[in-house]
Amino acid sequence: MENPLKVLELYSGIGGMHYALLDGGYANAEVVCSIDISPAASLVYKHNFPCTTHCERSIEGFSAEDFDRMGFNTIMMSPPCQPFTRLGLQKDVDDPRSRSFLHLMKLLPAMQSPPNYILMENVKGFENSKAHELFCKVLKQLGFSVVEFLLSPKQFGIPNSRLRYYLLAKHNQKEFPDEVNQLGKVFDDIPLCLKRFCNNTGSKENPTKTLEQFLEEPSSISDEYGLPEKTLLRYLNVMDIVNPVSKSSTCFTKSYGYYAEGTGSVLNTGSTLDMSNVLANKLRYFTPTEVANLMCFPEQFSFPDGFTRKQKYKLLGNSLNVYVVSCLLKFLVT
Template sequence: MALRVLELYSGVGGMHCGLAESGVAAEVVAAVDVNTNANKVYKYNFPHTPLWPKTIEGITLKELDALSFDMILMSPPCQPFTRIGLQGDISDPRAKSFLYVLDILPRLKKLPAYILLENVKGFESSEAREALIGTLQKCGYVYQEFLLSPTCLGIPNSRLRYFLIAKLQTEPFAFPISNTILEEFPSQHSIDPGRRRVIHCSENNPQAGADQKNPSCPFSGTDHGPEKTFLYKLETAQELERKQGQDNDASVRMLQDFLETSVEEMSQYFLPPKSLLRYALILDIVRPTCRRSTCFTKGYGHYVEGTGSVLQTATDVEIDSVYNSLELLNEEEKLAKLSSLKMRYFTPREIANLHGFPETFGFPEEVTTKQRYRLLGNSLNVHIVSSLISLLLQSP
C-alpha cells in the first residue's frame, strides 16, 4: 500500500522530487504553500497532486484528519533562524505556521508514522527546535538530527543544512540513533549503492583527498601551496587552503558534469562590466573542472556578493595572469583583463542540476529567470532528501 504523504511548505517540489527518487511507493495527498510563483512551478511539474495555496495555520484539524497521511515532509521558513537575518526565532511572525504544526500534531486522530524536516544551519540552536523536540517526545517519536551538505554525496556544491527524521517508537531506526547531530550518513549501507555513493562530508573535512592534485582547476596543485600562496583577492590564506582541499577531493564530482552542454543566448548570463569592476576581488571563481561551488542563494543572478560562485568559461586563460597586476591598470585595461576570463552566472537549470532535480523538472515560460533563481535559492537538495527518506523507511 502506498504511503500517504503531506508536503508542507512545498515550494517548487524539492521534497516531492526526493520522495520520487527514493523509489518508495507513495502518494502526495496534499501540498501546501502560499508562494504564487512556487505554486506555478509545482503545478507545472506535478499537475495531478492536490495543491493548497493557503496558509498552513488556515488548515483545520478536521481537514488534516481527513487526509489520513502517513508522512509529513516539511521545510519551514528559514528567515527566523538564518545566521545573516535578525534571528527572531519563534517571535518572528514567519514562524507562526510552524508553531501551529507543532500545536496541532498531538491532536491528530492518527499520528503520521514518519516526519522529515529541513531548515538552515542555525535551526539546531533555536527555540523552535526545542519546541519541535518537545512535541516529538510528547507524541512518542524517536528522531535523529543531521547537518548535511551535498558534498556528502559527491556533489560539488556547499549547502549545509539542518535535517531531522523522526518515526513513531513502534518502529525503530535501522541504525543506532545518537543524541548528537550527525554530520554524515550513519553508514554507506544506508543508501542504495546502485544509486549513489555516500562519502564523508568534504565540507567538514576540507583536506579529504588533498593528496590528489587537480592542476586544471585554479589555485590547486603544488605551485600554490601554503608557502607560495598568492593572495590577490579579499580572502585569507586559510580560505584559499580550504578551497584547494575541496578542489583536490577526487571523491567529489567535477562541475562540468552538471553544466548545460548548449545554452541559447548564453550572453545573458555573463557578468556585466559594472559587476566585473566592482566585485572582482570578492568573486568566488570556479572552472568546469573544479569540485566545489558556494551556496546559491535567492539573490543569485541579481546580486553578486555572497550569493554563489561564478563560472570561468575561458579555461585557456590563467586566472593568475589576469589578477596579478590588476591594481596597476586603469579601468579600461582592468575590464579587458577581467573580460578575458569570460565569467558567467550558472544558469537556473545548472543550479537545479546541482540541487539534484531530475532532467524532467522544468519551469513554466512565464516564470522569469530572476524568479527561477529566487525559487531555487529557497529550495533544497533532492538527493539528500531522497537518501534521508530511504534511511527513514529502512527496516532494522
C-alpha cells in the same frame, strides 16, 4: 515500511520534497496534498505536478480534523528559514513567519492518527533555536524517535556546498539503528547506516563529481549570462570563481545574479583567470537549469512560461537538494 507512503508535503515550494519521494521509487507512494502560501512557488509546483492536490494557503487555516481526513502517514516539510538566519534577524519563534510552524506543533498532538514519519529540512542554526526545542519536545511527548543531521551535498559526491539541518522522526516504537540512536546529538557526517542508501558519498571509492557533468551545452548559453563589466571591475576579487572541472561550488541563494558576493559561484569558461586584465576573463553566471541540476532536480523539471531569470533563482535558492533528501527518506522509512 509496512504501508505505502501517503505524504503531506508542507511548505512545498517548487516540489523538491516531491521529487525526492519519486527518486526513492516507492511503490504506490503519493503526495496526498501539498501546501504552500507562495503564489509563484505554487505555480511552479502545479506546473510540474498537475495531478497533485495543492493548496495555496497558510497551514494556520487547517485543523487537526482536516489533517486526519487527508489520510497521510508521512510529513515532509521545509518550514521558513528566515526566523533562524542572521539576515532574518534570528527572531525565532517571535518572527511572524514561525506562526505556521508553531500551529503545526499544536495540530500534531490533536490528531487522531499522527504520522508514522516526519522529514524536515531547514538552515543551519535551527538546531539552536527555541522552535527546535519546542518541536523536539512535542515529538518526544508523542513517542517519536528522532535523529538529526547537518549535511551538505558535497558529502554526497555533489560539487555544491549547501549545509542544511535535517530532522528525521519515526513514530510507534520504530527505532533508528544504534549507530545514530543518540538523543540530542546532531550528526555532521554520514554514518555507515546512512551510506548504504547513497550511491555516491564523495569517498575515495566514489569521488565527488566535477561541475561539467551538471552544465548545459555551451552553445545553448546566451550572452545574458555573462558578467557585466561593472560587476567584473568591482566584485571580481570577492567572487567564488570555479571552472568546469572544479569539484565544488558555493551555495546558490535566492539573491544569485543580483548580489555579487556570497550568493553563489560564477563559472570561468576561459582557459585561465587573469586578475591583471579583468575584462579579458570569460566569466558567466550558472543558468537556472544548471543550478537546478546541482540541486539534483530531474531533467523533466521546468518553470512555466513567463518566469524571469531572477524569479527562477529566487525559487531555487529557497529550495533543497533533492538527492540528499531522497537518501535521508530511504534511511527514514526502511
